[in-house]
Structures are given as structure tokens and as C-alpha cells.
Amino acid sequence: MQVNEYKPLIVAFCCNWCSYAGADLAGNNRLNYPADVKIIRVPCSCRVNPMFILRAFQRGADGVIICGCHPGDCHYTSGNYYTRRRMALLFSMLDYLGIERERTRVEWVSAAEGAKFAATMKDFAEKVASLGENKRLEDLRCKK
Amino acid sequence: MQEIKREVLVNKAKELLSDGTVDRVLGWKRGEFDYDVTPGVFRSAEELDSGFVWGDFCGANFSKYLVKETAKGEGRVLVFLKPCDTYSFNQLLTEHRFDREKVYALGVPCNGMLDISRIKESAEGIVSVCEEDGKVTADTLYDGKKTFDRDALLPDRCSNCKSKKHVAYDELLGSDGEVLDSGRFDEVEKLEKMTADERFAFWQGELSRCIRCNACRDVCPACTCEKCVFDNPDSGVENKAAADSFEEKMFHIIRAFHVAGRCTDCGECSRVCPQHIPLHLLNRKFIKDIDEFYGEYQAGAEVGSRAPVVNYTTDDIEPSQAVERGEQNA
Amino acid sequence: MQRIGVFVCHCGTNIAGTVDVKAVAEALKNEPGVVFSTDYQYMCSQSGQNMIKEAVAEHRLTGIVVCSCSPRMHEATFRKTAQAAGLNPYMVEIANIREQCSWVHKDMPIGTEKAVILAKAAVAKVNLNAPLTPGESPVTKRALVIGGGIAGIQTALDIADAGFPVDIVETKPTIGGKMAQLDKTFPTLDCAACILTPKMVDVAQNEKIRIFSYSEVTDVKGFVGNFDVTIKRKARYVKEDVCTGCGLCTEKCPQKNVPNEFNLGMDNRRAIYIPFAQAVPKVATIDPNYCTMLKTGKCGVCSKVCTAGAIDYSAKDEYIEERYGAIVAATGFNPISMEKFDEFAYSQSKDVITSLELERLMNAAGPTGGTLLRPSDGEHPHTIVFVQCVGSRCAACEQKGKEYCSKICCMYTAKHAMLIRDKYPDTDVYVFYIDVRTPGKNFDEFYRRAVEEYGVHYIKGMVGKVSPEGGKLKVQASDLIYGKQLHIDADLVVLAAAIEPDKSARGLATMLTASMDTNDFFTEAHPKLRPVESPTAGVFLSGTCQGPKDIPETVAQAGAAASKVIGLLAKDKLLGNPCVAHSDEMMCNGCSTCEKVCPYGAITYQDKEFRMPDRTTKVRRIAVVNEAVCQGCGACTVACMSGAMDLRGFSSKQIMAEVDAICK
Amino acid sequence: MQNKKSENLKEQVLRMSGVNPSKCMRCGKCSGTCPSYDEMEYHPHQFVYMVENGDIETLMKSDSVYKCLSCFACVDRCPRGVEPAKLVEALRLCVIRQKGKNHMTADDIPAVLDDEMPQQALVSAMRKYSK
């Protein structure tokens, strides 16, 4: 009998200066994390438009994580502060609409934190996997 | 019944037209029925006499019309602003959407506008609506005369009015009120206290009725973009016909996010929705979160203020805490 | 429609070991826009690059996707290749299938599947790429060096030598830093002052160098080529240009009991002071925490004795603003506090000292005039115990010390032991070590000399406890080779305290938007290939602020940082990053929201006349991005609700295409 | 088979103690600290090293396991967070938990007792030396 193990699809937006470099460091140190995580490079976490996140969900992503420099360490001084506000509001809104809150996350990962990057992705992928497929955003307008 | 009489407004408008202060008047114009009032431009005393309306169905917020109207010519436009309209007026000024010099703003007090759909629920074929001593009487073709408590006919935005105070005007007719301590977040809180499943079911029920007529967007004083992303083929989220269901689902979230920190909570979106979706509950969620996370902020309270979404402090709440806080509410 | 070539790199077995590279190349052939797809052993090699160039010509490619290592490694390489092949360099995208795929996944099918998806995302992006041309910006030909120790001094001298003006900002009243406090230097035993002070004088006399001593950087704005820096000049209550440095005031000042920080508090100075004889600038400074005049308004002795009239009690902090093309961080180090290691009784006995304190005790200008005497009773110590690695190499879970090796302690301890045995042969010197680390030219020879010629007792083991009893320091330690616990009655115990970055570095890093590691050392742009550059363009690193190092290494790095600065300042114009924001004027509302989030002030507004379809004209306010100032973070693109603002190279459509490709 | 047994013993000691001996950097500070050093055949740093090498039985045969004062000075002073005292404790338990291997029994008490000795001493000793 074939068991089709459910694999979540996770989109990770990583800022070029800290988190993308942190992901590279995880690679340099050969720190494993699930292959379900696919990284998209952005110059700064503040480049991430809520539309990108919703788009990812709509196209079948099960989780979206945004990684940026630690607050105070943004390469552009303040970009991640805006990310923090925008995402706090957006995630709170998604929660308000009844979307599972574990599907979205913001994590601050510096260029030196390869281990944190790998651990974060592992943890996030596990949490998202435990939720199963993302149906709610898909179904929000389709009452069955 | 409104505190101030139609004649006062008409006379003031005539006076300003005749002394050349303004060359046109943006006001409420008579439609087919008593309750059918639309925004209109009046250029003469005659037009005012015949078409100008002031009463319980003059809910329309004219701020947004100023964007287009002021661009039409050099002369000044007279505009009537109810207290809640003045917030939108200021917000649009903050965003440089029209030239303040081209506007003469008359503040008018407001006792709350009626929601005709509440009368229509129990009365068909309304011919006329009149009011006396807090009672509203509708004369109908099929159900005869029907009488209602005025308070019961107020939409949520009026029963939970956030302010009777005008924050912008050149001249004030009648008396000014105060910023009120309204229970406008009660509904939001009720939703927050539900389980995630209940919230999902609630919003699925509401949003599935949306027919994407765009009325909410078209009336919204914060939606004044030269070109809306939903109309822009290059935006990636454009849609006319729902070939792809994405835009349909995301339209309201994105719209609410786009107006977050700019929405004055005027309630026009819910007023015009033909499907009666409580869209203001989306906007109010953002307003409530902004107030709680970053300190109280009222868009449009003053010109030039910096909205919390385009601001920050170094010790802001983390997104994970923002949703956890929701948990405590539940 | 683009004509895209896909090039999949094996990177030896680095990628090919976990990713079926041929399958990836094959899978990409059918992607929209792809007209050519291949794989190769080492794409970054000369022949790999030639392969790309040939493919561009043969298949008339308009875009290139390289599936290889991180773009942080070779994006620049492949952009140059594209340019050489006649393409716009920005028509290249990298799919990172090494660091973010083959190296983190073990299973070949899984790795291959992910690599294909990453490659498809890159193809989707290239399909929407447009040729970009970087803008230009001018370079302010002046450098700022923050920190006036040997690192800062050497960097400034080298930059000035190339003809560029340099400013040094130093928080202390004099430049010189830690090296000025050292007695001798290993492994040659030169006198530190003898080799440092001539350099200090060179700095003072160099017309290209300005010294802002007793000053701090309080704000940095701008970017490479044009940093706008605010420098706070703390009130020193002495007019720098008037004071002759005669030192009379420092002898007459009645406030005599001020701990002398130059001698690490082991003796006292006056409230008005010159830190040491060779200070540069040689100017007195009033310590406002101790000056009776400043505190109570009664005294004024220094003013009375100053014939030059340099004293100014009413001085205030001053702020100056200056523009620089490049900034060098040279903020240095400090020994860590011994507070959490009181098993060594540092707080309980004056005779337990740190190695830096020992330097002062052995220095002719130190509190004892160069004779090694016990701080407690001024007696000559006969038994001296050195404890290595105090606070270095500690596990993070202990939350006491530092995880790293402080690098310099083994050598300076050998130096101390040797000098003591040389000068006082009647002294027994014990060194408790975990490992003796001597990688460096003539280092191990030096250490061996200490053992073999000078008879220093090196004991493999660690001190467990130091107990001050009866005027002695009872040292309990293990000798792991002998297999004994030792009890030594010592007269002096010297702790090799770990070193840590200066506390000011953290705040400075934030101002410079330069990144730091978990220990607050500045991070380099590449640990091997760009060791003196910060990842932030125009910010360079000199000395121990980047990591523990000794004097020769510091000087070498200082010179390297200077050469990088010179390379930058030699340019008249800088090519900017073309991935900057731009606003579509047809869609812009002129609402000023984007301006509010721009950290660089790169957005301005103008009223522009538009011709309407009905031939009328309409004036609208629109945003204009100064492309030379924009750094391309993208904050404005999300703040803009109309979508008028977009980012070149990372446009909304491009990112959404990547999202779509990944989520397909 | 011998190897299997010592591997099991090592596994057991590590699990009971919660100590990871591979964190040790061989500085010897534990042995520099230990107040019972001179009484011990094997010293704290050797406990760590020998456990890491799986030489458990040698340690179990040694009287050293009874000499530790449980003063925890080695635990607090170890720069690497290794906690040698917990290893010694685990080894002692491995010994006394065997049948008939109590190091001290009630019969031993009268011989060591004096009038002033507090209960605490006896209770502690019994807990440390018997099951």
C-alpha cells in the first residue's frame, strides 16, 4: 500500500543582507532543514508586499515565512521595523479571518545565525505540516 | 430630523455663490425618491432651489469628490461636511489629494443618517419618509403607513458615532459637538472572542456574498488612487471577470490593508454595499489593532500626521505577539 | 519573449552529489522562454564562462539563469560573463542550488526536485528582467577613522599617505589606544611606546589628518561615497588650540584622588590631566566628575596657573557635521570584567591582577616606575602564578565568559613570564595553561625560549581557586600531566582575561548599518575573501573590532583597510546599484506616503503637467526617486498603495512570478 | 560482548546524569577545584574522560566514587558546563544499586556516631552510600 506523505509547501522571503546570508551559512555548515522550504531573495524584508504572501497562499503555499535582520540591524536602517508593523497587522487580520496563525511567521535571522535559520525552518515546516493543507484562504469566499 | 434646516444651507450657498467666494456647490441632490439622494454639483441659486436636499438620507461623504471636482477648474468649490466627513477631508489633505485653496468647507452638524434598508426590511414600495419627535413614518404603496423608532433605523456607523466634532472647516453652521466615546469596537471584540473556526465561518458567510461590484472601493474616501491595483494589468492582482479566483478572495484583505492607517472609519463602504457585508469590521480591526499596538491614532484628526503603518518605534510588538494577544482575547 | 539559457553547475560533487544536474538541465528545457539548457562541471571556471558566452552567441540568448552556488558568491562573476557576451549584466539570475539545496538536503530525488523548482523560479524572474544601467554618484574624498588606537593610527597614516584627508575620532583625550598602555611587545620585545609614539607624532604632524580626540560619532547618514556624520566633541574645558601641554595645571590641581584610568586605577591623577607624557594631542583635559570648580564653582586653580589662558570652565559639548566618502571602524577591545570569575579572588585581593594591569606594573611610566611590586604592600613578589584562558573558551550555557579564544593571551603571557624571569631571576613563575597556542612567525620559538632559557614553569592544568590567606595567595590547581593537585603560595596572580569588543561598537554598528556577530565583533563582507570590508558598502574594518588579533596582524589589517579606502576614494564617481525604486508617474497619487518610509530621503515630489485625452492639461503631484540616493530597500514599494512605486530588479511582477513558479 | 556491556553502562550513566562529556576541553579546572582530590584514585577530569571513553567499570570498582563531597564546586567552575559531580553521582548509583552493594548499612552507623552528630549527617550518608 502506498502512503502518500503530506509535504507542505513553504515560501520563505529572505532579506539579502542577513537572512539570505544566514541561509547560506546554514548551507556552508551543512545544517539540514526540510526541502519543502523554498527561498525567495528580496533586498530587505520590507520589500515583502502582503500581496506576495496572499499570492503564495492562493497558488498553493501552505506556509509563508519572512526573515529579516534583527531589529536595529537592518542594512537599510529601518526596513525591518516597517516589516514588523506591517506583518503584525496583516497576521492579526488573517487570524481575525480565521486563518491558522501558524501558517505565517516573521523571524529575525542574522548572517551569523545559520543554525537558527535551519532550526527555524525545521520548526516552521513541522508546525505547518501538522496543520495540513491550506484550505481556508482558498475557501474564504466559497461557502460550500 | 437634522438640527439645522435645509433653508440655512441653501441660503448660505446662495450667498457664497453670489459674492463670488465659490463658483459651484457640491451638495446632496434629489433623486427619484425621498431616500434616494445623490451627490451633485450646483452652479446657481435656481439649481439649489430646485435640487438641493438636506435631511436624514444625506449620508454621502463628499470629501472624495473634491479630488476630481477641484481639478476641473480654477474656481473654488463649496462643500458641505458632516463631522465624520471632515476626517476624510483632512486625510485627503494629508495625502495632497486636492488643493485646499480651491475649497470652501461648510461644517454642518449631523444627528445621524438613516439606513433605508432597515425600513425596507418591513415596508415595500416606500413613497415618502417623514420624521417627528424621534419617530420615523414611512408612507408605502403596499404596506400603508409604518412607524419606526428613529434610533432603530441608524446604521452602525451612526449608532456608534465616533465624533460629532468637525476637525476641518472654513465656516461652521450650527453648533459643534465633541469626540465621542463610542462602542465601535464592540463588534470586532465579539469576533475576536470567537474561536478561529467560528471566525472563519463568519467571514466565509459574509464574504461569499460579495459580487465584486466595487461599490465599496468607489465610495471609499481613502480609495482615490489614480489607478487601483485591481484595475491595473501590471499589478498581478488585476481582475475584471473572475477568471482567477485569487483576486476575489483577496480583494477585501488587500483593500483593508491599503486603507489601514488611512481609513477614518466613515463607514461608507458598508453603507453602499448592496450585499450588506459589514466591511467596516475589517477596517475597524486594523484601527483597533493600531490603537492597541502603537497607541491611539485617528486618521484625519489632523492634517499632516504620520500614520502608524508608515512609522515605527524600536520596541514595537512582534508579529508573533500580535497574534498571541488575539489568543488572550479569545 | 526572452530567449533564456540555463546553465547548471556541478560544482564538482558539491552540487552533483545531491542533485541530478542533468535531470535539472533537462527539466528546464521546456520552461517558457528557455531555448537552451545544459550542465557543466564548474560553471564559474574560465571554460564554464566561455561556454556561457558561446551559448549566448549561438542561441541568441537574451537572458541567463545559472544554477549554482549562492548569488553572494558568484553573481558578480556571471554578470561580468554576460556583459562580456554582449548582454546586459542584469539579465542574469542565479538559482542557489548549492547553499540552499544540495548542501542542506541529503536525498538525491528531493534535492533534484527542489533544484528544478528553484531554477524554474529563476527562469520565471528572468522572463521579466529588463536591462538595467547603474546610476553614478560623486565620491567625497575624505575618510573617517573611528578609533585612535594602533589600528586607527595606521589606517589614517596610510590613507593620508595616498593624499586623501582623514579624520580620526577618538573617545579618549589622546590617541594611542591599548598599545600605549603596553610595556613590551612579543615576540621581539620591542618597547611598545618606542614604536608607537613616533607614529602618534606622525599623525599629529600630518597635514592631511585631523584628530578629534575626546569625541564620539553620534549619527551617521548617507551611504558609500557620501556619509554625513555628526561628531560630538565633548567639552574638555581646555582650549585645544591654546593649551601648550606644559602640564603645570596637572601638578597644581588640588584634586589629587582621581583614579588614573591610564594606569587602570592603580594610582591617582588630578582632576585636570594629560593621560601620559607622549599624549597626542598633548592637551590637558578637565574631568567634570571630579573638578571642584565645575562641581561647586569654587577653586579655579588651573585657570590661575595657566599662563596661556587655555582653561574655559564654560565650555559645552559641540557637534560638528562632516561628509565622508568612506568610514573605517577601529574601535578596538577591552579585557572583560573579572566579576564572574571570583574564584580567582580578583575582587578580594589587590595582588590578583589582569595581564593589562601587569603591563602597567612593569612599565617605566606606570604606577611603580617599572619595578614589579605587589599592589597590596609594594613588596617584590617571589612567586607569580599566571592563569590562562580566564573567560575565553567558555561554553555559552555558562553565561560567564566568551566562547572564542582571545588569541593574544598565550603570547603575552610568555612575554610577561620571560621578562619577569629576565629581570628578577629569583622569581618563580608558573603558567597554568589549557593549550599553548602559538601560530605565528617566531611565536613557538618564543614560547619555547620562555620555558627552556628562562625556566618558566608551564603546567598543563587549571587553577581552581585562589585564596588570599596571611599575605599570600594560596593557589589550588591541577597538574594534569603529573596527576597532582598543586597548592602554591603565590605573591601575585595574573589573570589572562578574555578580550571583548569595545562597548561602543554595538551602537556604532547600528549607526553604520554594519552587521555584527553574536559576540559584537563586526562581521566582514566575506570571512576569507573580503576580510577588511563590512557588508555595508563604504564601511571598512580595522583591528580588533573585527576579531581578536595581535599588533602585527592589526597593523596589516589596518593597511589593508586603508588600501580599500584609497581604492574607493581614488574614484571620481561610484557606479550605484541599479536595483532602485522608480515611480510610474501615470499611477502615482503624489500622496507622500513613500517619502515617509524612505530612510535615505531619496524621494521628492514635483508638480507635473499631464496632457489628458481630451487635449486639456492637468497638473498632478508625483513622486520622483533620486536614483543616486536610493539604496533599493523597497520600503516605499509596499507603502505605495497604487502600485506606482516599484523596485527595479525586484519588481512586484518578478517576485510574484517567482512565487507562482515555486507554488506551481 | 564486553564492549556491548560497557557501551550500555556508558549510555546509562549519560542518561542518569544528563551530562555530555564531549563538551569537556580538558582544562582540568574541576580537578584544580576538587576538595577531595587527594583522596581520590581517579580525579574529576578523569571521570569525565573515562566515561567518554566508556571505561565505566574501572571507575565503578574504585573507591573514588565515595569520596566526592557533592559540593558542586566543579559544576559551578567548569567553563564548559560539563558538570563532573553529576557523573560521579551517576557512577556511584550504578554501583550501589547493584544487589548487596550498599556501601554503608545501618549496622555501620553506631561505629561512626557520636553524641553531637546531627541526623542530617546520617541521612545524607545513607542516601549517598546505600539504596
Next chain:
Amino acid sequence: MKFSYYPGCTLRTKAKELDRWARSSALALGAELCEVEDWQCCGGVYVSARDEIATKLSSVRALMSARDKGQPLVTVCSACHNVIKQTNHAMQTDKEFADKVNLYMSQDKEKREPYHGETQVYHYLELLRDVIGFDKVREAVKNPLTGKKVAAYYGCLLLRPGSVMGFDDVENPRIMEDFIRALGAEPVIYPMRNECCGGYMATEDPALAAKKSGAVSESAAGHGADVIVTACPLCKYNLVKNQSPVPVVYFTELLAEALGVKEDTHAE
């Protein structure tokens, strides 16, 4: 304010002075110590092995009954404090251990909520420092011990393991010295104050215990102490037994003397 109080077995027998003056002094300072009903001996030492469950149940019972009363738990004896504090920490941090303990506890006749380390454990000295405050103690002193040179002997149990006990800086503690100052006496700082007295080695190897305790008392005497204070009956025993050159008393005796509660009882 009321506190649950765990005296421990030695305080009922050989160390009555430690207990008695603790209670009466606390009362004088406005803290009521309510003895935990049916407390059982803590076992004297904490066995650090993670699979050692049964020997820690008595501590958990005391912690539970304080929790059920909603009171912090106060200890005086160093050994009891060490065992109870370490047990509490294990209940907080080692889930597997806590689950096993709670499984055992569910067999008790009296049914109680599972325990996860909710109780705040204070040593009597911590109570003085953190709850009552040494300033209050200083105000309450009637007979300041002026001129008396007092050497605080911490031993191991109050301090270590430092990360669990959180009592004070392990290598350079000051709580007892601050206590001594509050009583008007002069603390003597000496290096052996946090070294082991030999502890239970008094039974196994009395010679070793003699060596260790001798080093402590000599160090204190060498630094000019008139008297040594301790919180541990076993420390006191070892020091006295091995010919301490200076007298050894419990810190509560000194406290009672300074507060004047000793005279009051004599007067009775």
C-alpha cells in the same frame, strides 16, 4: 504575612537553636512561619540522577502543601533548602521527571493537583533580604552587635549549583555579610567561606572532613573573626568537632540576640 515553613529533621533534634530563634525572630519581624503539616525528612542531600524519583517525593509533598495554601515555602537548614530548591527546579524544567513524580503522587491518599514547581522557595536569609528587607531588619535591631567580627560561612549547599539555587554570586556572595551588617556587626570576608566543610564525609572519612573543616575555621580565624555563623547543622558539627578556634553559631541565634527576642524568652 504568612509563610509555609519547613524545619527539617535536624532542627527538631540537634539543631533546636536554629529553629527556635528562626521562628521567634520571624515573628518579631512580622512574618509568621506556619509549619507544614506532616512534613517528612528531605533526605539531607539531593541526588542529582534524573531517574532518582522516590527520594524526592517528600520535598514535593512539602512544596505541594505550600502551593495549596498559596504560600511561599521557607526553609532554614541549608541542606533542606538545597534539596527542596533543586527538586522544585527539576519539577519546573524536567518534564519527564515531573510526570513520573506526579504519577507517584497520584497514589497518595490525599488527591492533589499535579505539581509543576509553582511554589516560591525562600531560604530564611532570602526572606530577610527579598521580602522583609535588610533595612527593616536593621530598624528592628535592639541590641546592635557593634564591634563583633563575624565570619559568614556559606558552605556549598546554599550556593551551588548556582544556576539552580540563584541564592547569590557563587564565588563572591554577600547576602550573609549584608545580614551581619544589618545586625550592626562587622563581616569578615575570608576565601574559604564558600568551600566545603567535608559534609557527610564525617561518617565515611572523618579525617578528610577534619581537613576540610579545619581549613575553613582557620581561614576565618586568620582573618580575625570572633565568631563564625552558619545556616547548616552539619557545617556547624564539622567545624566544632574539628576544633574550630572560634565559636560557631547559627545565624538565627545572632539574629535573635540582635533583635532582643532572646532576652524576652529568658525573662519568661
